[in-house]
Amino acid sequence: MSNVELSALISRLDFAWVTTFHIIYPPLxxxxxxLLFFAEWRWLRTNDETWYRLCRFFEKxxxxxxxxxxxxxxxxxMAFGILYGPFSQAAGPFLGQVLGYETITAFMYEAGFIGLMVFGWGKISRGMHLFATFNVALASSLSAFWxxxxxxWMQSPSGVEYKDGVFHIVDWYAAILNPDVLAAFPHKLVASFELSLFFAAAVSAWYILKGQHVALFQRSLKxxxxxxxxxxxxxxxxxDSLGRVTADAKPAGLAAMEGHFHTYNPDGSPNTSWNVLAWPNAKGxxxxxxxxxxxxxxxxxxxTFDQPVPGLDQFAPQDRPPVVIPFYAFRIMAAIGGFLTLVAFWGGWLAWRGRLSVTRVTQNRWFLRAIIFSGFLPYLAIWTGWWTREVSRQPWVVYGLMRTEDGVSNMSVMSxxxxxxxFMTFELIVWAGTWYFLAKVVRKGPDMDSPIPGEGHEQLGHLADNSSNPGGEPEYIRPV
Incomplete structure (x- = not known):
């Protein structure tokens, strides 16, 4: 391996590390x-302090x-410009605009309201605070879209013309609403909701299993x-919808995800068999x-029952993506999705039977343990889904138009x-710090004593900490 190839490999691994660590934060x-908007809205509608305490706790x-x-x-x-300089320059006419839209319509938008959401309690009206929380939620989703x-667009480039080493936009509508985003964005958005719901459920189950603040966290768990x-x-x-889009827009990637090498059997019939598990041979x-x-x-x-699905034999060897990583990463993601669905149905059945009530929720210890275990699985699903998506696009940085080797920066091996x-050091520090402070917030627990902001709280009082009576109903302490 030459120095140029080694440098390119290190840069690609570096960017993979950066994106792998970043992708776990935006979904939550x-x-x-x-969820904060929903909890605050319920508080305003019902004047039930439970929702307020949950909102303030999960806000931290x-x-x-x-x-x-x-x-x-x-x-x-930063890594885009440092590690993928040629690609950043070539794709700048599109990516520069899109990331600019994200900054203006999402990041700055969110930054303007998050201060009101975090520091506005008791300083602005309840309605205005709810409006700020709503805009934080909306801006977060807008950021995800861009x-x-x-x-x-890198997966299914459209609306552009690649000439003289630059992607020229010929149709903004087609470029922005490319085939992949119409399925990938809903997939990511729903994944974000699923991860956050399991995260909230896992934290709640942990408290309930320990017999702390049961009345409070029974609400969020249920x-x-x-x-x-x-x-x-x-x-x-x-x-499944995204898989069908991938079959049309990135067929070589889909073949790698399925370990599907041969389109037809030796007798000429379509090869429609699905590989549950497989391993590529030495020749590839x-x-x-x-x-x-x-x-x-x-x-x-x-x-359909027997329609052909293009295998890797339909593509030139140099245009075929790796198989092992997308094949097994995809199966891990799919298996997690199935498992989480079963856990969700289990919880729905318990709720239907009335076993998630305040008086009975502590009796479901195996379910509570399953929920806590499931709190990590959406992160693993997002990781493996992202690896599937990115590795199956190879050897292209822009599918079918620009090869990854042409987009990597030309730098020395030492650089x-x-x-x-x-980048590894920075990401690990952020990761460790994040989990340290998340754990610190959880260990400290919810604030049950601070006064409730806004009008009318003096009539409601505050929710009693019933840690000593985990099976009891919520108790409200009236002011004297």
Missing amino acids: TIGLAA LFIVNFGAGVATGVTME IMDANS YSVLALVVVAPLQVYVG DGNAWSIQIPHVLSLLETH AIFWLVG
């Missing part, structure tokens, strides 16, 4: 912002995660589980072994190592 920001977790997302997001934009739009009964299977459906032109189910691949990708060590 997006989903938690929506939101702030920690938001700060980490901003820090790693800025780092990722970022996913930029990445989706509502999260009921929402997951809809969100978890919806995510599976949206993921087939599987050394595989466990297959006939016709399932065609059913999954074309919704590449310097940036790799620097």
Whole structure:
């Protein structure tokens, strides 16, 4: 391997590290912002202090995660210019505009309202504070759209002409609403809600399992589980829609995800078998072994019984993506999605049977443990989904138009190592700090004593801490 190839490899690994660590923060920001809005809206509608205490508690977790997302997001934009200079220059006419839209319509928009949301309690009216929280949630989703739009354009470039080393925009509508984003953005948005709901449910289950603030966190657990009964299977459906878009826009990537090497069997019939597990052979032109189910691949990708699905043999060897990472990462993601759906249905059944009430929720210890375990799984699903998406696009940085090797910056091996060590150190510090402060907030627990802002709180009083009576109903202390 030459120095140029080694430098390019290190730079690619470096960017993979940066994006892998950044991608875990925005989904929680997006989903938690929506949950905070819901909790605050319920507080205003019912004047039930439980919703206020939940909102203030999860707001602290939101702030920690938001700060980490901003820090790693800025780092990722730096990495574009440092590690992928030629690509950044070539794609600037599109990516520069899209990221500019994200800054104006999302990042600055969000920054303007997040101060009101965090520091405006008791200083602005309840209605205005709810409006600020709503705008934080909306801006977070807008930010996700523009970022996913930029990445989706790399997966299914449209509306551009690539000439003289630059992508020239010929149709802004087609470029922004490219085929991939119409399925990828809903997939990411629903994934954000699913992750945040499981995160909130896991934190709530942890407190309930420990017998602390049971009356408070029973509310957040029950509502999260009921929402997951809809969100978890919806995510599976949206993921299937994205798979069909990938089959049309990135067929080589789909073939790699399925370990599908041969379009037709030796007898000339369509190869419609789905590989449950497989491993490529030494030549890279087939599987050394595989466990297959006939016709399932065609059913999954074309919704027919025997329609051909293009295999890797339909593409030149130099245009084929790696197989092992997208193949197994995709299966891990899909398996997690199925498992989380089952856990959501389990919780829905318990709620239907009345077993998630304040008096009975502590009896479901195995379910509570399953929820706590499930709190980490959406992160793993997002990681493996992202690896599937990015590795299956190779060897292209812009699918079918610009190869990754042409987009990587030309730097010395020592420079590449310097940036790799620097970015790795920074991301690990942010990651460790994030989990330290999240754990600190959880250990400290919710504030049950501070006065409630706004008019009317003196009639309601404050919710008693019933840690000593975890099975009891909420007790409200009236002011004397």
